Amino acid sequence: MQSRPQKAPLHLVVSCLLLIQVFLTGILFATASKDVKKLPVRYQQWFNRDAAYLITDEEKGAFLHLSTDEERDKFIDHFWEIRNPNPGSPTNTYRDEIYERIQYANQNFGHEGWRTDRGRIYILFGKPQQKALYVGQANVRPMEIWFYSSPHKALPPFFYIVFYQRDTGDEFRLYSPYMDGPDKLVTGTGAENDRLTALKVIDRSLGREVARTTLSLLPDEPVDLDAATSSLTSDVMLGTIRNLANNPFNKEMLDQHRRLLEAVSHRIVISGEFLEVLTAPLVDSHGDTNLHYVLRLKRPEDFTLQQAQDEQYYFSVEVVARVLAPDNKPIFEQERKVSQFLISQQVEQVKNKLFGYEGTLPLPPGKYTVEFVLSNELNKTAFREQKEIVIPDPPAKGLQLTAVVPFAEAETGITSPTVRPFTAAGVKFTPSSGEGVALGQGRDLKFFYQIWAPPADPRSYGSAKLIAEYAVGRMGMHDTKTLQDELQRSEFDANGTLINGKKIPISDLKPGNYRMVVTVSDPATRERAFSSLNFRVVSSEPANRIWDVIDPSASDDARLGVGESQRALCYLSQGKDSEAIGWLTRSYRKDPSNEVVRSKLVELLFAKQQFQQIAVLYGNAGVTEHTDEQTILRIAESFHKLGQVGKSIQLLEGIVPGRQSGPLYLTLSSYYQQVGETQKAADTERKGKMIASLPPKS
Template sequence: MKRKKIFFLFLILFSTAFVSLMAGKEEISLKELPARYKKWLEEDVIYIITPKERELFLQLETDKARDIFVEAFWKQRDPSPGTPENEFKEEHYRRFSHANEYFGRETTRPGWQTERGRIYIILGPPLDIGRYEGEGFVFPAQIWSYQGNPEYGLPSHFHLIFYKRRGIGEYVLYSPGRDGPQSLLINYKGDPSDVYAAYLQLRKFDSRLAEASISLIPGESTSYGRPSLASDTLLSRVYSVPNKMVDWKYAEALLKFKDLVEVDYSVNYIGSDSLVSVIQDDSGLFFVHYSVEPEKLSVLSYEEKHRVNLELNGIVTDIDGKMIFQYEKTFPLNFNQEQIKDVEKTSIVIQDMIPLVAGDYRFSLLMKNTVSKEFTSFERNISIPERISSPSLSSLLLGYRLKKVPSQQNNNKPFRIGDSEIGCQARSVFHPHEDLIVFFQMYSLTEELRKKGIVKFTLYRNEEEYLARRKAIREFAHDNIFEKFPLQNFPPDYYSIKVSILDAKNREILSDQKGFEVTPLPDLPRPWIISKVMPASQSIVYSYILGKQFARKGKLEEAGRLLERAYNQNPLSLEYASSYAEVLFDREEYPKVKKILIPFLENPQKDFKFLPLLGASYQALEEYESAIASYKKYLSHYGTNLKILNSIGKCYYQLGNTKEALIAWEKSLEINPHQEELKRLVESLKGKQ
């Protein structure tokens, strides 16, 4: 299992500037790019930039934005970000210079454009070069030997062959499938399609070159000299190595969260693992439980005290992209010397939960470390069922620990279900000394299923059944199901578990399946889990949150019912009152809006953001003077507002005060002169004076 890294930041924080990026903006053409950026994109990094990064770069509008992108590009590839040097960048330009110096001598093109130049820039210098030049038996050829990195899909050892086709021109990359050994031989007179005969002839000259001409992967078994298909796959993987060296999601995250990521964060994206699970509580509310595990954590350290401050920004949108719910939470973390040593050995997981009304959504989360100006993010599609009227089964949640909590603790906490807390991580990796905890929920089972139904647990090892367990549904006291499987007899390997609901005739009617791994590692440290206790499900705060969500979905009846409940329980809350008043306004219940909001005209916090809503209610009731007073009071606290100025003008116009109406509208046109209808109205009124 990949171990997370803890980075210490000693009071010197790197910052830079960033520019907002416009999602969905048209790409500019290469011809429109200033020369230095065109050179950077089409020459300096042409072989190592990912398609996503290129796409984003072409959406940038200013040179400042492009400079910042270039800085972020190199920083994402820096193997030691805590030092002033960027070894990757330095090595890249060294390779680029070497390619130009040595591989462009026999061609009119610069060396970086040759095939040897491209491979050298991507993979670096080979371990060994076998040269076949001036031999008289084969065309000039070279075998480059490399040690491969399996993380990039490469074999542990492989060759690449370059040769001069028909003995002329520059060296080109050889393909066993496309070229074949006959293309290397100068005087091959046999059947051009008889690869085996060409292989045998080449073998008489040099066995190493002959073997490599059939397969670029040493030791690969081939039959009768047939070219290796795996070799051509290898060539495509070599070209894609740069795409696997960096998580291009940093660019996608910058674009997605352009309004939430401040300038100092722009080049500091870090990867993370995440887990999302939708769970219904005993009251019937659905909560989205989630966890985020950043791959590294930078800590501000001073005098053996260590501090981190994490900010979470969550956005839930519907399938049309309309925002349904948005929130922000902070997690200030402080560690002493002993604690930080323990954290270094493991990792930190932030867990949280949010309530959500029924619907299909896109859940996006941004997590920022304000100490180090780093950020990470994830996105998930989630679905909250409307009404569950037929038997259903939730997705499986796999954990490594099950902990009972006192029954009197009726508050909510992430991944707590009833009186049980399940310890879980995004990566479903387990140690043989642990138990596998399987959790799921059953919904709306029929009476027949409850009496005669069966829950079948089937564990598979490499798709073959390894263990099975059956239990009658009536054995479970609750529809929240926890099942434990000790793993001490499970050899390290990849597994999956399938949960099936069977009817009285042993027919499968519901099922879900999830994979997991039993690690061969001698130890598997579990992370520090950081979460906040949430109010109990009966808390009025959920009426407020869910009511706001219903309102944004346009379901005013449900929204009004919940927001009225929240307001009635706490009528002194301006937040509750304003939200309820917004729904009443949409329902054209203007007198109720006035009744709710007027008491807050004297609120000691001097928060008057509700005044446009109060003014609009007065205006709808044709109480224009009161509307004007509300609008003007808003402007006195918050400054010029185009919409408010236009509303003031309309109220004065309805009162017959054309002079004051024109003053308001002309001021509005000074701010935005492109209001054509308003412009025509103003000109018409002036013509009548």
């Protein structure tokens, strides 16, 4: 009988695989190095220094396969342009900033300061928001602590970076809370190999906050000062920083920039000369604020239809709305593509009409900058406009009016479970042009606005009324005419809002520029609120009518919780973590397969030590191949904090063979140690350190 081959122990198989990985990694690096050395010196310098921390593996391969200097120059130009915060502009502030950072690193961190750990961090993130230097302290090695606020999706919103100098004259090196620990920061035999004693030395010499930072680089991560233990969350972050260029979030951002660059690289109209943007904040049926917007071309000839082989006509447009915080940091980006065939009758109907696109953005109260880009994919033309947006807080008392929106048409009886552009209380309004709308003599001025009041049961108002007054006139002409309406308070919804549409005849107005002031007052409390609209009366009817298409993805977004997650990102940008958790939870309930949402939700819950909720999230969806390392570590540590270290071990044992991650192995080792599995702990720690010593894959 033929004997069955014996299987090698798992730890021997893993060790062999790691040795093979080290060997292959060395070969790949040696091959790439030879290819770089074949380049002219100036391209070697760009590849090895200027772009060293920014270039992705795919970009490295593409650059090394180029055969001419002309191709390399074009590649470098494109490399910087897709990272330009304002694609198509004559200046590239990102590229200029990177070269300034490289110069600063060389001037302040040594002859080739860009190569140092401090140089890497400075080039990637720029000047730290806060910086502290600790030198000349008894029993504590020289240290620098930098603090950053990062908008990068792959990194925590706030984090510290710690550097330390092992010996006099050495470079300051990057400090790892887990791999180094507080004992690497102190001198003297009594503390050098004792984390707890070392932490106490740092606490006495530099203070509690510095001592805490040596255990965790994340300000909101819970730490155990009594045991001087560190989780691997900080080390995972440092690993992400070391290979930030190849992080999936970074590559996704670059892909978005490539698409945007493609849209704007053909012909850009930066001013509002050819594109009009009208926006209005409205409260929806759930009591949440949304920004409704329409992008409309000012000339019919700027929109193109194309004829297909079957003689049908079609159009294809792309709309991008980039939402930025007041400090110009990106919050989220909404991208839409709309393509549609038109029958011959429809083509006749849209001829000589002004094309418009209507959409909404789920913005909670706050200040924003929104950059809109409307691209016609057929004639490769893109129009861009930027707006400063303020979404006001609904009033705690009194009244408030939104902007007055002129409209061309109104359709009643609309029922929709999702937020539709310029739709409220069952009425869909098609907005006219915004400020300065032109009306022919004899036409009516049609407009709507929304009144905001504190939420209340409409029945509680009884027969109470509001007075709406409309004053129309020309500035300085003393020809103001006033109309009044009565509004029933009982018509408000439970969220405290009322949409009021109005039609005012202007047949007796002479041509000229007019201003309408809307005043809504409460006779009982004498509270008043105001809004206004500028418009023009012209002698002849404006020739061009409008033709709008509506966001086609609203129902899909509602089903997948996209709006909820985007609203959460807005709250995060405002530092309102509790509100963000609520909205991320709603988003995740709609789409439990969304790992990005779950990752951010786990991060916020972990910071608030809500470990039981994290355990519930894990129970609902487990861990998939798309679950990132930081989320896995937080889930495992949550079980540990709940006194269920066995579940922590079970979770990691099922993951580490396929992940080959140093932090995951090291964390598993620490759990083995806690349950008395010393041999497993030693083997797993050795594997983890071997993996952690490998350079990033390329």
